[in-house]
Amino acid sequence: MRNQETLDDDDAIRERLRRLVDERSQSDIARRTGAQVAAVNRYVHGARIPGGFLAAAVRGLGVNPSWLLMGEGSPYLADVPEQTAALGENMLELVEAMSAVSRMLLGSLTGKHHLKVLRELNEALHAHERLREQINTQTRPVFQRILGDLEVALNKLDLERADDLRKAVDQLSRLCDDEPLTHAYLRLCAFHEFQLKRSEHFLKAQRKVFLRSLPDAELFDETACDEARRMVVALVQMSRIPEAMRIIRAVRALAGRRGREWQAWARLENTHAILLGETGKLYRAIEMIQRTMPRLAGHYRTV
Numbered sequence: 001m002r003n004q005e006t007l008d009d010d011d012a013i014r015e016r017l018r019r020l021v022d023e024r025s026q027s028d029i030a031r032r033t034g035a036q037v038a039a040v041n042r043y044v045h046g047a048r049i050p051g052g053f054l055a056a057a058v059r060g061l062g063v064n065p066s067w068l069l070m071g072e073g074s075p076y077l078a079d080v081p082e083q084t085a086a087l088g089e090n091m092l093e094l095v096e097a098m099s100a101v102s103r104m105l106l107g108s109l110t111g112k113h114h115l116k117v118l119r120e121l122n123e124a125l126h127a128h129e130r131l132r133e134q135i136n137t138q139t140r141p142v143f144q145r146i147l148g149d150l151e152v153a154l155n156k157l158d159l160e161r162a163d164d165l166r167k168a169v170d171q172l173s174r175l176c177d178d179e180p181l182t183h184a185y186l187r188l189c190a191f192h193e194f195q196l197k198r199s200e201h202f203l204k205a206q207r208k209v210f211l212r213s214l215p216d217a218e219l220f221d222e223t224a225c226d227e228a229r230r231m232v233v234a235l236v237q238m239s240r241i242p243e244a245m246r247i248i249r250a251v252r253a254l255a256g257r258r259g260r261e262w263q264a265w266a267r268l269e270n271t272h273a274i275l276l277g278e279t280g281k282l283y284r285a286i287e288m289i290q291r292t293m294p295r296l297a298g299h300y301r302t303v
Contacts, residue, residue: 020075194233
């Protein structure tokens, strides 16, 4: 009996592997799991599937291990769980309710402005605000989680998954009125466009991030300095070197003496040095690199 159950489990896992092959391809699965294409072909056609391959499928393909082994849940970890789906239905109801309130607002505004209409309008405004806050409460955790998933996908250069997640966050960004999350969303959108090498879109997105990064209490800060540097990178991608140099000069002036202590300043100076080198000003470039390199870490030390 135990042997029969084992055989049934093996066949079920194999069937789910066939489904993955149908959705992708044997070569794609082999590439993402580190297996040979011939090995994947053998597993699909009856060879014993080793546990190491199943673990690699979970890591490389984002497959839900519960689904792969037991057939439970959604095929992919990125799939929307049932709880999130239910949350989406609740959000849809809230949006529909808000639309109804908006229509009532417009209807009140077109009527005669007597006391009754003004009272109804005031009540409708309060209802509108309550509904909007409910939408924020519902969407905020989902928006935050999917933004985290998108950042992980982008850091792994998994552009296929990033494309799917981007569609989800684009929709959620229209519903969630949360400034820190909106800033994170715009920053990840710019990063996504950078990885896709869509320079025009990258520059447009990065400009939005930069404008939102400007501080309220002071003229300029380290975050704004870093976002301005990314605008320079976008312009360099488009071979708009003179504009990039003008932004660098403006940022240096805005940062002032205090800005020279920032890590973002060192990164800006490193980018500036690279541009100086590319425009033939080698001695200035070398001097600047020697000055800033000790303050840089990670991939910023690569020139």
